[in-house]
Amino acid sequence: MNVQHQTPQSELKSEELAKIASKLHNDIRTYTSLKNTLKAPLVAAILLGIHSKELSLSDLKGFSTMKNNDGAVIYRAVSSYLEQRQRLEPDFDDSKIRPILSEFKFLEINKALYLPTDKLDNHSPLYEFTSVLFDVYNTVKISDDTDILGDFYSEFVKYNDSDGNVLGIVLTPKHITSLMADLIEVGKENYLLDPTTGSGSFLVAGMNRMIKQIPQGSNYASEFNEVVSSHLYGVENEPSIYAVAASNMILRGDGKSNIT
Structure with a gap:
């Protein structure tokens, strides 16, 4: 009797994301002079800009002035979104959002990111990266088990010259974080x-399991908000990785105010 192996859908998504992440990593290396420690924050910033609904590809038109380049456009979208959240949510204070914005400041000043090049049909590298991530964001449901930022970061640190080697980072694979959440x-x-x-992978795994236990009904939103705002805590000392982790939790519905 032949039993045909069928890859789970979540695994297929991870494989697809890994391929996209690998190509994006190569493109970042080819078209920019970006430091290794800024590759994951770059993806985090673009995804937050997309998530904010204040950024579109039509906003990215290549270099015009220092205050209106593609990096500045993305940074403003992220900054506006976080500051709006700060006004609406008392626990989302300045001490949480300033470190994130500080780590994203490089978008505005790195010319290799925002200058158009004929190698990219006179688009900036940021335009190309954002176009790819728009497709990812619109294809993968944030509410699914898929951890977009975690998948990208895991792929980036596979490379010998990656930030993982520089900082001594060892990321836990997604199937292990999910298993641990189930075991406990x-x-x-x-x-x-x-x-x-x-990058927040254990918190994402725990959050996914918690949310699945919330019964559908009139109290779902209230219980969801309770979980993501009060039941998830993280500590990360490396500033660039903190920005990635906090962004990851914001993308998934919150949990951001409890990461320090």
Whole structure:
């Protein structure tokens, strides 16, 4: 009897994301002089800009002035979105958003990112990267188990010259984080702490399991907000990775105010 192996859909998504991440990594290396430690923050910033709904590809028109280049456009979209959240949510204070924005400041000043090039049909590298990530964002549902930023970051640190080697980072594979969440039977009434947060993969795995336990109904939104705002805690000392982790949690519905 032949049993045909069928790859789970979530695994297929990860494989597809890994291929996109690998190509994006090569493109970043080819078209920019970006430091290794800024590659994951670059993806985080663009995804947050897309998530903000304040950024479109038509906004990216190549270099015009220092205050209106493609990097500045993306940075303003992220900054406006985070500051709007700050006004609406008292616990989303300045001490949380300023470190994120500080790590994204390079977008405005790195000319290799925002200057158009004939190698890209006179588009900037940022335009090309954002176009790719728009497709990813619109294809992969944020509410699914897929961890977009985690998948990209994991792919980036596979390379010998990556930030993972420089900083001594070892990322835990997604299937292990999911397994650990299952083994400890984390529930929506529990509180989850990751003292070495990294890109937030353990928090994402725990959040996914918690949210699946919330029954559909009139109280779903309230219970969801309770989980993501009060039950997830992380600590990350490396500023660039903190920005990635905080962005990851914001993309997934929050949890950001409890990462330090």
